[in-house]
Amino acid sequence: MRRTLAAVACLLMTIASAEAQSAGPPASNHVEVLGDFPVVEFRRYTIKPGERVHFAQYFESYFPESFQQLGSIAAGEFLERGHANGFTWIRGYHTIEARGVINAAFYYGPVWREHRTTLNNLIDDSDNVLLLRALTPERSVSVLPAVDPLTEPNGARGIVVAQVFQLDSGAVDAFARLVEPAFARYRGAGAREAGVLVTLDVPNNFPQLPVRTDGPYLVWLGILPDSAALERLTSVVEQSLAPLTASGMMKTA
Numbered sequence: 001m002r003r004t005l006a007a008v009a010c011l012l013m014t015i016a017s018a019e020a021q022s023a024g025p026p027a028s029n030h031v032e033v034l035g036d037f038p039v040v041e042f043r044r045y046t047i048k049p050g051e052r053v054h055f056a057q058y059f060e061s062y063f064p065e066s067f068q069q070l071g072s073i074a075a076g077e078f079l080e081r082g083h084a085n086g087f088t089w090i091r092g093y094h095t096i097e098a099r100g101v102i103n104a105a106f107y108y109g110p111v112w113r114e115h116r117t118t119l120n121n122l123i124d125d126s127d128n129v130l131l132l133r134a135l136t137p138e139r140s141v142s143v144l145p146a147v148d149p150l151t152e153p154n155g156a157r158g159i160v161v162a163q164v165f166q167l168d169s170g171a172v173d174a175f176a177r178l179v180e181p182a183f184a185r186y187r188g189a190g191a192r193e194a195g196v197l198v199t200l201d202v203p204n205n206f207p208q209l210p211v212r213t214d215g216p217y218l219v220w221l222g223i224l225p226d227s228a229a230l231e232r233l234t235s236v237v238e239q240s241l242a243p244l245t246a247s248g249m250m251k252t253a
Contacts, residue, residue: 037092
């Protein structure tokens with residue numbers, strides 16, 4: 001069952017970097033330059049025991065800039081709390097057509113050819129991937145400036161939370177309406193909403209990278225300042241689950 005709260009701790013990310021910077025014109029200008037990325041891969045990897053930090057360091061050193069140069073974005077990389085081998089990252093594309101073109105350019109290109117053996121040897125599983133779109137344009141994942149290591153020596157701080165709902169076929173729109181009061185309570189509890197995403201129901205146009213087909217899914221993303229805020233949100237989430245479960249729209253197996 002995939003209806004529980006999944007908390008992932010920040011490693012390095014552009015989503016939460018706004019928490020460490022003022023929300024003034026520079027951020028808005030940067031968003032305009034980068035554009036929107038309404039097609040999203042929500043990628044959850046299982047890393048081999050003891051190798052997660054090594055994998056994260058290697059990943060951050062070589063890949064986010066490569067994706068951006070090709071026209072996509074690594075919108076966040078996270079170490080999962082409560083799952084010592086869990087590494088989650090989010091990749092965005094301007095269009096579904098761009099996903100096929102960019103993935104082909106990257107995975108058949110020189111950077112991946114050079115490093116794929118090292119990376120693949122650190123991963124136990126990389127197939128737990130959701131292909132998503134924003135529920136509505138205003139609920140897309142915001143792409144904000146990365147933390148500047150010269151002016152922000154403590155880096156990005158905070159906790160990113162993902163709540164993943166696996167739904168019955170055809171239930172996305174009705175469930176999205178039903179769950180909205182819960183999301184409002186999350187925001188009232190101090191969470192900064194970072195996106196609401198649902199399954200993008202199109203053929204996988206780069207089948208070399210599998211995506212899950214057991215959806216549809218709805219994913220809520222939020223940013224919290226610290227562990228105390230996470231505890232408060234967890235309580236609100238637990239209180240909100242009963243009517244969602246009673247709806248019969250979530251898969252239970």
